[in-house]
Amino acid sequence: MTLTIDHLTKKFQSFTAVNDLQFTAEKGEIFGLIGQNGAGKTTTFRMILNLLTPTTGLIKWDDKPVHALDRDRIGYLPEERGLYPKMPVEEQLLFFGKLRGKSTRELKTDIQYWLDRFELTDKRKSLTETLSKGNQQKVQLIASLIHKPRLLILDEPFSGLDPVNASLLKDAILELKQHGTAIIFSSHRMDHVEELCDHICLLKHGTSLFSGAIVNLKRQYGKINLTLRGNFTEEDLSKLPGVVSVSKEKEMYRLLLGREEDAQPIFKTVTKNGFIERFSLDYLSLEELFKRKVAGDHV
Template structure:
């Protein structure tokens, strides 16, 4: 079972929002899609959902072309939330669950399980507008998964949540993955993508500029980081060949280097100056890779 996006293009007049995008997301994968505003993420998600038709190419789930009748197999948490503020939580979820082919009793049973999981069972009979923004987001998440979709699309799921609720939602997402749900996930927080996703795609102007297994993507990136904690100034390393970027820290410095071999020269250069408490060669962060390929910081 897999989601296949095959040479998909979406044009709006003279504007190309998605350009010859090809991806394959396997069952039970957590797949991260990254990109600055206007990169084509939301357009891609809407084409997967069948809300937009590709100008070219094809999108299939388990070998079948995506169609509106597949609504019961797909869950979607949009970046812009869409709950009815005057409805009680239970009425909201029953309405949305019934649209996905569930019976009222099924919805209520699943709702109770999810509200208990999020430690808010008392919210069932509250109106949505009475809840905090974070708790409204929990309800929106429940609405996207209550029908037990095979494919789940999460667009900025942690936006606006405090750290405690972020951890609650992370655990819920990981549990769904363990149960076999295929999850397509976007976030402005790189650390969330690095923590949760095994595979990723970075979109830039509708094109996939990075695509693959996260570990392989990081290892194939020639530029590395060196973290040094030392009791003497490291500023002289700025001028060393192969040092691309130098950032001073409270305990020493972090250097971006052209490739792994430069770290040996750095180690030799500092070894006679004094006590070195830490010297660590690190893979580049996802943020480093994103900035290099897209040319902008992504926060």
């Protein structure tokens, strides 16, 4: 099963929110749709959910128009919570599951599984409004997947979660991936995107700046992130040919290079007196690449 976004455009009078967008998300894949606020992510989600009609272009699921996809096969975790504050957690999950066509008997088993998984069993009778922000987010996530969707859209799923709960959520997302769910994932946390996503589409003002495997984006810039540890000074390192900038991070120096090829002569220079404690060359992080792309840095 594949979600195909084919030359998708959405205009609101003279404003273009999404401009000629193209990407695919496969069964068992986590696809990252990333961009700054106002980049067009939510508009794209709403078109996939058939809540907005595209101006031009097609959205297809398994080569069929997305509006033909059974609504009960899509899950959506919105950035803004949509829970009923006065309703107990278990009752709320039963309500949302029944809306998606599931029976009470089937839901009881699945609710118990996810409450245990997210360490919410003791909150099952609690009113939603009494829960912490993080626990509300976990309930919202369970509501979005309790009906076992084939396509799951997650918009800022880690909002309000501490590191322990974020780890629980990551494990759950990876489990859904292994079971064949196609997942569209959006987050401002580039470390989460880099850790979870197979492919990404980077949006700016509704236009795709890059779409494809994260490693292919990294390769555009090459391995220009050099980490050194040894008996150096920032001043000496900054004078080396090919070094764009130097920063000290605890006991190590981080050098940004102009080109990957600059690393070899630097290695010869810093090791001319023998052993050094560390010389590590790597790609830029996704967060650094995101900033470069949004700023208009073209390779």
